[in-house]
Amino acid sequence: MSGKKGLVVLIGFVFSVSLIAVSATSLFLADYYSHAHIQALGGICQKIIEKQPEAEQAVLEAIKEYKYGSSVLPEENIILIYGYRPSDLWNPSGMHRTFFFVVGFLAGVLLFFITCLFWRQKEIVRIKMLTGYLEKVNMGYCGTLLQTGEDDFSKLQDEIYKTVTELHQTRDAAVQAKNNFADNLYNIAHQIKTPVTSISLSVQMMQDNPSPIHLEQIRRQISHMIHLEDALLLLSRIDAGTLSLKREDVDVFTILMLAADNLQEMLLRADVFVDIPESGEMLIRADMEWTMEAIMNILKDCMEHTPSGGTVHCSYEQNPLYTQIRIWDTGAGFAKEDIPHLFERFYRGRKMKGDGIGIGLALSKAIIEEQNGTITARNLINAGACFEIRFYSH
Structure with missing residues (x-):
């Protein structure tokens, strides 16, 4: 319960118990005063009979009539007419007044402590519940902390649950990052091992028989390592959020057009054409250089899977929500089992050609997503791989 509702319940509880106490006290006092009244009346009658024995019968008949109801009105009461007051006939002593005061005070104190104890008991139950939940969390439990009502502990309960949830998410993210680091470290070592081994063999062969072929092999492998270094540095900047x-x-x-022009030499060697029909001016909010880099990686992937003499197609369209770019080839398409992993770092599909390191599509995905975009891949119905890029307006 909320603080206001809890206060209302507390006041209602105290008020109801107070009414019960007042009712019981009133009943006790009514009975007490009835006995006092009958004793006072008996004393008066006794005095009358002692002084006038012949009046006994008249007194008894008067009492009998009074018992069954009398029509005498208060202002006609003979005792009041002669100036007597109720306190003149019965006046409780100081002892009686002290007794009633002590009883009322003790009853109020007792009621107060009972109410405090009841309220404290509720707090103890909630504290035990929260403590038990935290103990389970320390033992690996990550279940939901059920809401038991709205009271002063509700906000604390919500904060504990949010903190525990964030800690679990942080732990899971740390475990995932550790696993990714181990995988990336293994993949990097594997990528470096191949060119280093090739360079070492070429150097050994050049010692016995120097040849321009061995120099070209060394140059190609060094270029491969430089490309790997640049890609890894770029990914690390994206991960750290420092890519400007x-x-x-x-x-x-x-x-x-610029992306296709930068790949013109590779396209000529592969005998692959790029078809980019002009569909009018369509603007997106993006970084020209880095977006062009992402498109080049996608075009290169399509080129490598397009047979000689084939074509890589591009199209683009725009609506109020996003601008979409489609790039597809005329090859055999992706292997079904490769599609979920295409944008993973260092992943090399079954149909991957060339000596790529499996990092180009991962780079493209990171660059596009950094600019409020998405990229997906699928196979077309009539064969061929298709990439769909969307840059959202908001």
Whole structure:
């Protein structure tokens, strides 16, 4: 219960118990005064009979008539007419007054302590419940802390639950980060091992038979390692949130054309064409250079899976919610089991060609998502892989 409701309940409880106490006290006092009244009346009658024995019968008949009801009104009461008051006939002693005061005071104190004890008992129960929950949490329990009502402990209970939930999420994130670090470290070591081994073999062969072929092999492997280093540094900057992106209005068609131009040499060697039809000016808020880098990685992946003489297609459209870019090839498409893992770092699918390190699509995904975008991949109905990129307006 809330503080206001709890106060209302407490006041109601005290008031109801007080009414019961007052009722019982009134009943006791009424009985007490009845006995005092009959004793006073008996004493008066006794005095009358002692002085006038012949009046005994008249006195008894008068008492009998009074018992069954009398029509005498208070203002006609003969005792009051002669100036007598109730206190003249019966006046309780100081002892009686002290007794009633002590009884009332003790009853009030007792009622107060009973109420405090009842309220304290509720607090103890809630504290035990919260303590038990925390003990379970320390033992690995991560269940829901059930709400037992709205009272002074409700806010504390909510804060404890939120804190425990955040701690569990932080722990899970730390465990996941540790696992990812171990996997990435293994993949990096594996990626470095291959070119280092190749360079070492080329150097040994050059010692016995120097050849330009061995130099070219060393150059290619060093270039591979430099590319890996650049990709890893870029990913680490994205993970740390330190990648500086210049947000400005850029045209989608311009980005696609620049990305294709930067891959022109590779496209010519692979005998693959890129089709980018112009659909009018469509602007997105993005960093030109980094967005172009992401598109280049996607175009390169499509190019590697397109047969010689094939075409990589691009299209784009815009609506009030987002701008969508579609890039698809005319190859065999993705292996079904590869689709859930395409954007994972260092993942190499079954149909992956070339000596790629499996990090290009992961980079594209990170760059696009950093700019309020999404990227998905799927197979087309008539074969071929398709990437869909969406940059949201808000």
